Amino acid sequence: MLSRVANALYWMGRYLERAENLTRCLLVTEELSTEIHAFNEKLAQTEWADLGAIFPGELDGTSDLDHLRGFLAGPRNPYSILSSLGKARDNARAVREALSVEVFVTLNETYRALEAQASGAPADRPDIRSALSATHTGLLSIVGAVEHTLSRDQGWLFLKLGESLERVYRTAAILRAKVPGLMAPPPDTDIPLYHVQWRSLLRSLSSLENYRKLHGARLEPTAAIEFMLFDPHAPRSIRFGAAAVKAHLEEISGTRELTVPARIVGRLHARLCYHDGGPALPLLDDVQVELGRTHDALDLLYFGT
Amino acid sequence: MDWQREKRTFDEAFEASGGARPHYKTVLSILQAFSGPEIERRERLQKLSLLNQGITFTVYGEKDGIERVWPFDFVPRIIPAAEWKRIEAGLVQRITALGLFLLDIYGEQKCLTDGILPAPLVYSRREYKRELLGVVPPRGIFTHIVGTDIIRDDAGEYLVLEDNCRCPSGVSYVLENRNLLQRVFPELFAAYPVQPVKDYPDLLLQTLQHVASRMSQKPVIVILTPGLYNSAYFEHSFLAREMGVFLVEGHDLIVEDNHVFMRTTQGKQRVDVIYRRIDDEYLDPLAFRRDSILGVPGLVNAYRDGHVALANAPGAGVADDKSIYAFIPALIRYYLGEDARLPQVPTYLGFRKPDLAYILEHLDSLVVKTTGDSGGYGMLMGPFATKKEIEAFRDKVRRNPSNYIAQPLVNLSAHATYTDGRFEPRRIDLRPFVLYGDKIRVLPGGLTRVALRPGSYVVNSSQGGGSKDTWVLAPRDS
Secondary structure, three states, X not given: OEHHHHHHHHXXXXXXXXXHHHHHHHHHHHHHHHHHOOOOHHHHHHHHHHHXXXXXXXXXXXXXXXXXXXXXXXXXXXXXXXXXXXXXXXHHHHOHHHOOHHHHHHHHHHHHHHHHHHHOOOOOHHHHHHHHHHHHHHHHHHHHHHHHHOOOOHHHHHHHHHHXXXXXXXXXXXXXXXXXXXXXXXXXXXXXXXXXXXXHHHHHOOOXXXXXXXXXXXXXXXXXXXXXXXXXXXXXXXXXXXXXXXXXXXXXXXXXXXXXXXXXXXXXXXXXXXXXXXXXXXXXXXXXXXXXHHHHHHHHHHHOO | OOEOOOOOOXXXXXXXXXXXXXXXXXXXXXXXXXXXXXXXXXXHHHHHHHHHHOOXXXXXXXXXXXXXXXXXXXXXXXXXXXXXXXXXXXXXXXXXXXXXXXXXXXXXXXXXXXXXXXXXXXXXXXXXXXXXXXXXXXHHOOOOEEEEEEEEOOOOXXXXXEEEOOOOOOHHHHHHHHHHHHHHOOHHHHOOOEOOOOOHHHHHHHHHHOOOOOOOOOOOEEEEOOOOOOOOHHHHHHHHHHHOOEEEOHHHEEEEOOEEEEEXXXXXXXXXXXXXXXXXXXXXXXXXXXXXXOOOOOHHHHHHOOOOEEEOOOOHHHHHOHHHHOOHHHHHXXXXXXXXXXXXXXXXXXXXXXXXXXXXXXXOOEEEEEOOOOOOOOEEEHHHOOHHHHHHHHHHHHHOHHHEEEEEOOOOOEEEEEEOOEEEEEEEEEEOEEEEOXXXXXXXXXEEEEEOOOOOOOOOHHHOEEEEEEEEEOOOOO
16 A cells, blocks of 8 residues: 555554543543542642653643643643544545545544534533543544444554554553552552552553453552553553554565564564563563654654655 | 525526426425424534535635535526536537547647647647647547536526636535435435436546556556645545545655556555646646646656556646637537537637737626636636726736637526525536546536625635535436
8 A cells, every 4th residue: 555645544543542542541630630639639730740741741731620621622732632633633634535434534523523622612620521521432433433444454454553552652651650659558548549549540541440350359559560561361451562563563564574663563572471570660661662663663664754 | 485586697496487497396395395493404414414524625825724614505406307418418529529629739730730720829828738749648538537617698508618628626526415415405306306426436437447558457546636735635535535546646656667656565556547636737847847746757758658647638738728718619610510519608819919909998898817727716807896906907918918818797697595594596607527438428417616605706615605416307208
């Protein structure tokens, strides 16, 4: 397929996944900051700062509401949901002929609805919550349309490649931002709050239910980190994500010899499969670096940009 | 519901006596039965549907919201079978003659030796490409896709206003208008045998395949677009999707050894036919404008060598030059030995001395146009212009007379159009689309454009025009 089209589909996949990740994280952060504000205001502020580290951009204003508006559709935030959705849509418009009507229309509808929300009267928290939920539903519909209407050709592979690479990269970023503050258990009095934070982390990675299926209701930090890093079945674990990126790259290159990006991500995947203990943070840093190299290599190989 | 009639010009829906024309009776009575709020509701559904589907066009020179929703009026324009038969036959005749004319002026130039039209006129046209003299396009076809603009005078006579032999746009809206009307007002279709238009992408694909040079294998066909910011981008992408062909930009293509390839994730792939939606000037920086970044270096040489087909062929634009237009009835007689079946608007040519004098004397009553422009740009509507505008135009015409032509103002027919709770007459035109492949086919109907402002003659979507679904009725079995 055309390199330009492959490039647009790859970025469309990345931006859609990025928008979905931020939507989910915002829903969780909004809830968490409401819940803990009265207990520990400083911690509530830290949550917003963490989010700003995962989706880098200026934090708008100081209040929770300011932050919410900024991440939802702040004009100065390049990572805002509206901005990512808009970029996904721009890419989709540029290659509309490579997509099904269903994919474009669901994406366009989701974007238009959020845009209308953002350009209307200033939203309060319930408005923002409902806009977030509606956007989340819309994003899941787009993924559904991709799943059910697109032919499994090269275009589909590049879209899924962008999606999986963005997902595993963003998961690593979330863990990297949150884990340092959550490793050591706090004094006994703060234990309930500590568990709320862990629960939120797993929820922001759509992994709370999956974790519970494996480990029950008890939140054990080491088990939770292991789960997010190495679980072979959870769709948002780092290992699962690396396997997906690897599989898509291998399918794109076909039966030929392994390409440079496939080798980089293949080594990363092997490392995750055979990992036996050791600190999580350096590993998370490596994951982000290797994924960056994978992106650069595939960009050079397939898009020639 | 209130229906206004147009008294100053031909009304498509109503007789001069005030009653509805026979073929409009049913549709008017169906619409009449809707309550105001119900019509409002359907209008909202229609707008939402357009917005969500991203059926838009781009307006140049506007800062925000450059992507605009296509304005659509739901009252359909209806053309009875017998009227359409005449239009269709007239178009086939006209496009046949234009094809022969193009082959001739890029070949033996008999029409010039025989004095049918003056050679200096042809040579001085910007769209005449001397570089391509002697080049015969694949299967001798220059104009694979033509959009001819047709208007109706006060008596309801159909007149050809201009031919578009370069990159006529609008056909995607013909198809989308039909979809939209069927969704929002399904009731209207129950009472009429409306000829379908949805096979256009198939016919277009056949037309393009017809000129592929490698017939043994499956030819690779692409649409070449200037890109996302072109006003017709929606259409380029729509047609690529509907035909299942690649949509490419200039930098997706490369020319090696006079063959055209596209850059893919698996290396180079050969291209056989390019439906280009880029004007000649920008097609190839090596052949035409050097500063073009939209085109493909070397493309014209690959075409010259017959390794790639271009639709429409470069150089075809000279046939829709507005001063060549004046000679088309004579060209039809010359090549086909027939009189033109479709009349056209009388035209005064700036390069003819007596015509020029007449033009300069009657600027306030004529429509003056530059010969090479399209889209309603660069013209003077004498009867509506201020003294100052007329004087400014007089200078321009004096300085470069052969760049101008003038025509009497033709009134354009009017058609009932829904505006703010009422049905009011608005002026319309018609652009049928003609495909030239193994034979010449005319898509039934075409794009009816409507000037949405009261009294306006300007139907261009870039300047406040909208469009209607256009119905050609099937001949009734009797």
